[in-house]
Amino acid sequence: xxxxxxxxxxARDQDxxxxxxxxxxxxRKQCFERILSSEGVPVNPDLPLLESREDLGSRSKEEVAxxxxxxxxxxxxxxxxxxxxxxxxxx
Numbered sequence: 001x002x003x004x005x006x007x008x009x010x011a012r013d014q015d016x017x018x019x020x021x022x023x024x025x026x027x028r029k030q031c032f033e034r035i036l037s038s039e040g041v042p043v044n045p046d047l048p049l050l051e052s053r054e055d056l057g058s059r060s061k062e063e064v065a066x067x068x069x070x071x072x073x074x075x076x077x078x079x080x081x082x083x084x085x086x087x088x089x090x091x
Contacts, residue, residue, distance in 0.1 A: 025049040 026049060033043045059067070069090070076086055 021052050022049070025052055028052075 029047075029049055033045065036043050073086055073089055076089055
């Protein structure tokens, strides 16, 4: 029995819906880990599972805007922009 089956079986004992989501998340994680490993990308096997798309709610416009601003700020900083420019973007 592999890791996916063992965790799914434990989750099934607790909640049927949960077991389906956990099994799907584990399979998705293993698939991505295989793809990354085959490309030579190091993988941390101890990272937690991500919530499935079905478990996530829709984000508000404000949440999307804040996330976009965070990504923009990170990109600007990654391009070695000075702190003054980063602060202008944030304001």
